[in-house]
Amino acid sequence: MTDHEIFELGDVILQRGATLRDAQLAYKTYGTLNREKSNAVVYPTRFGGRHTDNEWLIGPGMALDPSEYFVIVPNMLGNGLSSSPSNTPPPYGKARFPRVTVHDNVRAQHRLVTERFDIEKLVLVTGYSMGAQQTFQWGVSYPKMVERMLPFCGSARTSTHNFVFLEGVKAALTADAAFEDGWCDVPPTTGLRAFARVYAGWALSQSFYREGVHLEQGYSSLEDYLIAFWEGNYVAKDANDLLAMIWTWQHADIGATPDFGGSLEAALGAIEAKATVMPGETDLYFPVKDNEYEVSRMPNAELRPIPSIWGHFAGSGRNPEDVRFIDDALKELLGA
C-alpha cells in the first residue's frame, strides 16, 4: 500500500560524523522525465510532512503541471518514510537516530537525482518551510545544477529566535515523562498534545486568530480547532521523528556547507540560480526580515513576500489565495 518508491542510499556518512547504515530515501515522482532530461523539478518536504503534503502545488494548469514537468518529491530524512527514528532498526532507531543535517538531506537527494535518473540540470528547486531550507542548500551545494529556485516560508539559516521557538515545542513534548527519553513503546500523547498546543500559537498570525479564520475552516470553536486540527495532527506522529526533524531544523545553516567556513554570506553569494524568495508576510518564526537579508546577499534573487494573514501557514497550501500567489510566482519564474 505504498504510493512511493525507495532509493537505497547504502551506508551514508553524515555531516556530523555518524554513519546511517542502509539508509533509505523515500520519494515520489509526478509527470514524466523527457528525453533531454530537461524538465526535472525537485520539491523537498516540510517539517512533519510527507510527499502527499506537497501535492497541493502540483496539478494540471498549475506551474508544476505534471504534463510538462517531472517533479521529484524526496521525503526528508526523519519524516517516517525515509530513514527515521521510527523505522530504523537497532542499534540506531528511536533515541539513537543520528543527527542529520539539511546538507545530508540534499546530498542524498542529489544522489537520487543523478544516480537513479541521470539528471544533470534542474529547472527548479522549490519547497516550503524546511523544504525551503533544503532549497537554499540545493542552490549552494549544486550551483551549476540548479537553474531556478523558489524557497517559500523558510530561511537559509535558522535564526536564533526560530531556534528558541523550537526549544519551546521540544520542551513541551519532553516534559511528558512517558516519552522515556525516546525509549517509549507507547506514544507520549500528553507531550504530543502539549507540543501541538504550543505550535498552534506560532504557525499562524495574530491577525489570523483575530479575524477568526480558524472558525471558517470547519471548526466549531477555538478549543475544537486546537484539539481536532492541532492535537489530531500531532498525536498521530512519532515523537522521535519529530525531534529528529527539529534537530535538523535547528541546525539548518547553508554556511556550514564544506568550503564556506561557516559564512552565511559566502554561501549565499555562491548561489547561481535565479531565485524568488517568498516569506509569509506575517510568519512568526521565518519572518520576512531574515529572507530580506539573505536576498541582499544573493546574486540573482528577488524577495516577494506573500501578502497573507496566515502566518507560516501562508505556504501550507491551505489558503486558496496564497496558493494562487505562490503558483503565479512559480509560473513567472519558470517562464523566465
Next chain:
Amino acid sequence: MTDHEIFELGDVILQRGATLRDAQLAYKTYGTLNREKSNAVVYPTRFGGRHTDNEWLIGPGMALDPSEYFVIVPNMLGNGLSSSPSNTPPPYGKARFPRVTVHDNVRAQHRLVTERFDIEKLVLVTGYSMGAQQTFQWGVSYPKMVERMLPFCGSARTSTHNFVFLEGVKAALTADAAFEDGWCDVPPTTGLRAFARVYAGWALSQSFYREGVHLEQGYSSLEDYLIAFWEGNYVAKDANDLLAMIWTWQHADIGATPDFGGSLEAALGAIEAKATVMPGETDLYFPVKDNEYEVSRMPNAELRPIPSIWGHFAGSGRNPEDVRFIDDALKELLGA
C-alpha cells in the same frame, strides 16, 4: 521580613460566582498621600510579578517620583503575596483556588484605595502587561475616579492569539505528570522549565535574538540565557499560582464588566480618563494592532508604540531606552 502590607478584604464574592474567603490584598505604597488626597497613583502588578518588580518605574527624578506622588502598588490576586493558590488554606488552596478575573482584582484594589486611604480621585493608573489590563479595567469600572491612564504592553481584552499562546505555556507546564493536576507537594520542575522555554520565544522579538541582545545581558550563550534567566525565573514560582494568573489573563475582557453586556466597544467608550496607550512595537502577544483598535474606540486616548526590539519586554524595565520612553510619556501625561 515582609516589606509590604495586607488589606483584609474579608469574604469576597467573585465575578464568576465563587467566594474567596478571608481574602487578602498585599500592597506597598511609595511616597506620601498629601492632605488633599490628590496625588495618588495606582500601579498594579504584571503576570508573575510582585510589587518589587514595579519599582524600576518609581524613583527620584522619574515621573513617579515618591516625593510628589503617592504610588500604591497592589499585588495581583494569584501572585503569591495577595490571596493565591499557594497561600490559601484548604479547601480553597492549590488546584481549588477559585477563578479570579481582572474585574475582581480591580474591585479589590478600589476597596483598598477608598476604604483604607479614603481616596476619591486617582491622578493616574498605570501598569505593564496584565497590569495594563487592570489599568483598562480601572478606567472602565471607575471612569469618574481615574483622571489619567497609561497602560503599556497590554490590551483591554485578551486576543484569541494571546489566548492560544497561553494555552501553549499551560500545556507545557501540565505535561509534567509531577504537577499531579495541581495537588503536587513537590514543584513540577520539568514542567516549569518547559513553561519557561516556551515563554522565552514569546516574550522577546525575533530581532532581539537576531541582534544577540540576550548576550549583552551577562549570559555566555543562548543556552545559558535560557537556563539562567528563563528557567531560573520559573522554577522558583508556584505552578498553581502561575496557572491562576493565566486564567485571569486568558479571560481579561473589559466588555465583561457588568452593564456592558459583553461589548468591548461599549466598555472602551465609557472610559473618561485621558489615556496614553503604549504597546511595544515588536510585542508578539500584545501586538500594536489590538491597542490600535482599542484606542480608536476610546474617547480621549492616544496610541504611542514603544520603538523597541525588546518585544513584550519593552515594558519590563530591563532596557534603559524603553524605560526612558515610558517615563517620558508618563511625565507628559502627568503634566497634562
